[in-house]
Amino acid sequence: MMKRVLLPRAVAGGVALVLGLSLAACGGSDSGSGGSGSFKVLVYGDASNKVEKQIVATFNKTSKVKAVLQTIPGADYQQKLQTIINTKQAPDVFFNWGGGSIQPFVKAGLLLPLNDMIAKDPRLKADFLPSVFNSAVVDGKPYGIPMRGTQPVLLFDNKKVLADAGVSEPKTWEDLLSAVKVLKAKHITPIALGGGDQWPTLMWYEYMYDRIAGPGLFDKAMSGDKSAWAAPESRTALSRLKELIDAGAFGSNYDSVKYTDGGSVALVAQGRAGFELMGSWYYSQQQQDNPDFAKTGLGYTSFPTVSGGAGDPKDIVGNTNNFYSVLKKTKYPDAVAQFLKLMYSDEFVKAHMAIGNLPTTTNTTNFLNTATDPAYAKYQYDLVKAAPSFQLSWDQAYPQSASEAMHTAVQQFFDGKLDADGFIKAMQALPTS
Numbered sequence: 002m003m004k005r006v007l008l009p010r011a012v013a014g015g016v017a018l019v020l021g022l023s024l025a026a027c028g029g030s031d032s033g034s035g036g037s038g039s040f041k042v043l044v045y046g047d048a049s050n051k052v053e054k055q056i057v058a059t060f061n062k063t064s065k066v067k068a069v070l071q072t073i074p075g076a077d078y079q080q081k082l083q084t085i086i087n088t089k090q091a092p093d094v095f096f097n098w099g100g101g102s103i104q105p106f107v108k109a110g111l112l113l114p115l116n117d118m119i120a121k122d123p124r125l126k127a128d129f130l131p132s133v134f135n136s137a138v139v140d141g142k143p144y145g146i147p148m149r150g151t152q153p154v155l156l157f158d159n160k161k162v163l164a165d166a167g168v169s170e171p172k173t174w175e176d177l178l179s180a181v182k183v184l185k186a187k188h189i190t191p192i193a194l195g196g197g198d199q200w201p202t203l204m205w206y207e208y209m210y211d212r213i214a215g216p217g218l219f220d221k222a223m224s225g226d227k228s229a230w231a232a233p234e235s236r237t238a239l240s241r242l243k244e245l246i247d248a249g250a251f252g253s254n255y256d257s258v259k260y261t262d263g264g265s266v267a268l269v270a271q272g273r274a275g276f277e278l279m280g281s282w283y284y285s286q287q288q289q290d291n292p293d294f295a296k297t298g299l300g301y302t303s304f305p306t307v308s309g310g311a312g313d314p315k316d317i318v319g320n321t322n323n324f325y326s327v328l329k330k331t332k333y334p335d336a337v338a339q340f341l342k343l344m345y346s347d348e349f350v351k352a353h354m355a356i357g358n359l360p361t362t363t364n365t366t367n368f369l370n371t372a373t374d375p376a377y378a379k380y381q382y383d384l385v386k387a388a389p390s391f392q393l394s395w396d397q398a399y400p401q402s403a404s405e406a407m408h409t410a411v412q413q414f415f416d417g418k419l420d421a422d423g424f425i426k427a428m429q430a431l432p433t434s
Contacts, residue, residue, distance in 0.1 A: 039067040040333045042340070043082070043092035045323070046072035048289040049149055049282065052352040056343050066336035076198065076261035079401065087111060093331040094340070098397040099137035099145050099324045104434070105400055106326070107139045113327040114142040118338045125338075128345035133361040136321045136393065145324030146341045150358030151385050152280040152320040154204050158300040162189060162275045170302040174241065177305050181250045184275045190252040193274035195260030199408035200396055202415055204278050205242060207318040207395055212307035213238040216316065216390040223398055227429040234311070239414070239421045241307065246415055256416065263290060270294045278304070280319050281381055284357035288373070301377070303384060316390040320397060322361050354378060359385070403431040
C-alpha cells in the first residue's frame with residue numbers, strides 16, 4: 002500500500018480504464034517547435050484524481066500539445082500497467098511509487114532518464130525534498146518527479162466509537178491490545194482490515210518489524226542478505242502480530258473485506274469498527290465517501306510503541322510519495338517537461354492540501370494553513386519531519402516480481418496457514434533485484 006502506498010491505494014470511485022484513445026499526433030515530435038498533438042498521462046484511480054484532472058486542465062489551457070488523463074481503478078493498476086507498458090497502448094507519463102516499482106522498467110530500457118529535463122529546469126529537482134526525490138533515482142539517474150503527497154501510514158479511528166467504549170487512542174502495544182478487548186466485548190470489530198486486497202495487511206508487518214528491529218533488518222534483507230528474515234527480532238515481530246490476531250483484533254471475515262471497494266472504509270465510518278491502519282490518503286478517501294464523518298468523526302494517531310523493541314517510536318512507514326515517470330518513446334518530451342513543472346506549482350500544492358494530501362515540495366510549509374484540515378496537514382508534516390526513518394512500503398521497495406508471493410505469505414500467516422518458519426522461508430525466497 003509505504004505508497005505503496007496505497008501503495009497510495011484507494012477506492013476506484015467508478016473510474017474506468019480507457020486505453021483505446023486515438024492520439025492526434027499530427028505534429029510528430031514537439032522538439033520545442035510548438036506542434037500540436039497529445040500525450041497520455043496514466044494514473045491510479047482514486048480520490049486524488051480530482052487534483053490530477055485540475056492540473057491537466059490547467060496545462061491544456063496554454064499548451065498546443067494536450068495532456069489526456071487516463072485512470073485505472075486502484076485494485077487493477079499494477080497488473081494492467083505491467084500489461085500495457087511495452088505496447089502501443091502505453092502511456093507517455095505514468096503514476097508509480099518509485100523504488101522497486103520502476104526498477105524493472107529501467108532495466109528494460111523503457112524509461113526516459115530525466116537528467117536533461119532537470120538540466121533545463123533545475124527546479125524539477127531542487128523544489129522537492131531530497132529524501133523524497135531520491136526515491137525515484139535508479140542506478141544514479143532520476144526517473145520520476147513527485148506528483149502527489151507524502152503518505153505515512155497512520156492508525157485512524159472512529160472517535161465516537163472509542164469515546165462510547167471509554168477507549169483512548171493507543172500509545173503503546175498494550176494499550177492497543179486492551180482497546181481490542183473492550184471493543185470486541187461490545188461486538189464491534191476492533192480493527193477494520195481490507196484483507197481481501199492483501200497489501201493493507203502488509204502495513205502491520207512493516208510497523209511491527211520496524212518497532213521490534215528498527216529499519217536495519219529490512220535494509221539488510223533488501224541488500225540481499227536473506228538471513229535477516231531468520232533473525233530473533235523477526236520471530237519476535239511475528240509473535241507479537243500473532244498475539245494481536247489471536248486476540249480477535251480483526252474479526253473473522255477480514256479476508257472477504259477490501260479497501261479498494263470501500264468496504265473497510267465504510268466499517269469505520271459507520272461505527273462498525275474502531276480502528277484502521279492505512280496510508281494518509283485515508284483522509285481524502287473518507288472525505289470523498291463520508292464527508293461529514295471525515296470532518297468531525299475521524300481520528301488519527303501514530304503507530305503504538307512496542308516495549309523492548311529496538312526501533313525508534315518516531316519511525317514511520319509508507320510511501321515517500323508517488324511519482325510521474327516518462328516513457329523513452331514519447332513523441333512529446335518538451336511538452337511533458339512543461340507538464341511536470343506544474344508538480345511544484347502553488348496551484349498543485351494548494352489543490353492537494355484541499356483534499357488532505359501533503360506535497361513534498363519545498364514551498365509546502367507556506368500552505369499548511371490552507372488545507373481543509375490544517376491540524377491534519379501539520380500533524381503529517383511534523384511526523385515526517387521528525388521521523389529518523391521513513392521506510393518505503395515493502396511491496397514497493399521490492400521489485401514487482403516479488404509482490405504476489407509476498408502478499409500471499411502475509412495473508413497466509415494472518416490466516417494461520419503459515420507458521421513463523423513458513424513465513425520466514427517465503428520471505429527468503431523473494432527476489433531483491
